[in-house]
Amino acid sequence: MTLFDQLGGEAAVTAVTTKFYANIQADPTVANFFKGINMADQTNKTASFLCAALGGPKAWGGRNLKDVHAHMGVTNAQFTTVIGHLRSALTSAGVAAALVDQTVAVAETVRKDVVTA
Numbered sequence: 001m002t003l004f005d006q007l008g009g010e011a012a013v014t015a016v017t018t019k020f021y022a023n024i025q026a027d028p029t030v031a032n033f034f035k036g037i038n039m040a041d042q043t044n045k046t047a048s049f050l051c052a053a054l055g056g057p058k059a060w061g062g063r064n065l066k067d068v069h070a071h072m073g074v075t076n077a078q079f080t081t082v083i084g085h086l087r088s089a090l091t092s093a094g095v096a097a098a099l100v101d102q103t104v105a106v107a108e109t110v111r112k113d114v115v116t117a
Contacts, residue, residue, distance in 0.1 A: 002055025003102055016089045017047040023085035030081050053106050066113040073117040
């Protein structure tokens with residue numbers, strides 16, 4: 001069983017992604033990255049990416065993360081903050097600690113593509 005399946009599939013990943021972005025938008029240290037962004041679109045893109053990365057049935061067809069983030073100037077500290085918001089969203093959704101850790105580990109694999117400062 002994939003991590004995607006263990007988390008509850010697309011609906012569960014989308015719900016966590018929605019909470020994740022609510023957490024980010026409430027945090028002034030990282031909210032500025034999403035100023036002027038259509039958050040419904042952003043949530044859908046991120047949920048699709050996560051579904052694919054967690055072993056879901058659909059391959060990621062979106063843009064390369066390194067290209068998307070190249071101009072943003074994201075620091076390691078900011079990425080760590082964002083990872084914390086993901087951890088919090090998963091935990092608040094009632095995801096078991098071991099699955100939270102596994103999901104965060106998957107998200108950590110893109111740090112080198114997102115951090116540019």
